[in-house]
Amino acid sequence: MASDTVLKYLADTNRPYSCADITVNLRGTYSKNAIQKALDALGESGKIRCKLYGKQKVYAALQTDSTEIASDSEDYDSQIVSITNSLDEKKSLLKTAELNLKNLLSAPTNxxxxxxxxxxxxxxxxxxxxxxxxxxxxxxxxxxxxxxxxxxxxxxxxxxxxxxxxxxxxxxxxxxxxxxxxxxxxxxxxxxxxxxxxxxxxxxx
CATH class of the missing domain: 1.20.5 (Single alpha-helices involved in coiled-coils or other helix-helix interfaces)
Known part of the structure; x- marks a missing residue:
């Protein structure tokens, strides 16, 4: 079932992911809608944690040790900041690459x-x-x-x-x-x- 697969994936990776990330990482095993329903059900049953960052929800598996949970929560925050900064940097590089490609395509061939x-x-x-x-x-x-x-x-x-x-x-x-x-x-x-x-x-x- 989608719930079991999603729970196992979050537990194995031990990292926070959005619904879209999980859908992509599971390589189309389940639809995005099915993944979202599984996440909602797991969250309601208390098997995973959900945090809201802006307009995006991020999900992570619960740890048995409360100290580990607090530590992981802080680590998730820092990871999200790092990933967000990395994404912004890659967007900038992509924009530059697209501009260079456009210039190359518009230039005459040899x-x-x-x-x-x-x-x-x-x-x-x-x-x-x-x-x-x-x-x-x-x-x-x-x-x-x-x-x-x-x-x-x-x-x-x-x-x-x-x-x-x-x-x-x-x-x-x-x-x-x-x-x-x-x-x-x-x-x-x-x-x-x-x-x-x-x-x-x-x-x-």
Whole structure:
């Protein structure tokens, strides 16, 4: 019967457990409802003790020695505090792990990243060739076209500065709690700064 099984489990383990804990630890031998009924019956018959912690009931087998009962009660309190603290710590670790997993899943795969890099490189080559052709061209750009080009340059340049500043702020914020150097951090994330690749924006002509 569920009552005998639950009583034996509490006596053998000699530790306090909630109904949910006992249900899980008995590996589905009985339903949670059956376990709860057994606990209620055992409590009413005086075979186990029940203590209320917040909204949760915790059950423990009675010991024959009254001194041992008092000692166990104090030990249960300390164990519950310790388990609660451990649970909070694990919840925090789980939250961090879930966030890291989300970031990893949203990041491109190695093959996808390589493909994107190749596309960008090809685009850069085409743009550089176009720039060379434009610089060597004798065709005169109209005042209006020049104004549009310079205006676009200002917009893109401001956006570039804005995104670079945001990225730098994020890196500095992470480095406040990072145990290693900034160079190690950038290497681990495969981040290359403008200075590292000698990138400089062309000034307006």
């Amino acid at each position: 093959d996808s990243a390589k493909s994107q890099i190749e596309e960008i490189k090809n685009k850069i080559v085409k743009l550089e060739n176009k720039l060379i052709d434009l610089r060597n061209s004798t065709e005169v750009v109209s005042v209006n076209d020049k104004k549009i080009i310079l205006n676009d340059h200002d917009i893109f340049f401001k956006e570039y500065r804005k995104r670079k500043r945001i990225c730098s702020d994020m890196i500095e914020a992470v480095l406040e709690g990072y145990p290693k150097s900034k160079k190690n951090f950038l290497d681990e994330l495969c981040i290359e700064t403008d200075e590292m690749v000698n990138f400089k924006l062309a000034s307006k002509q």
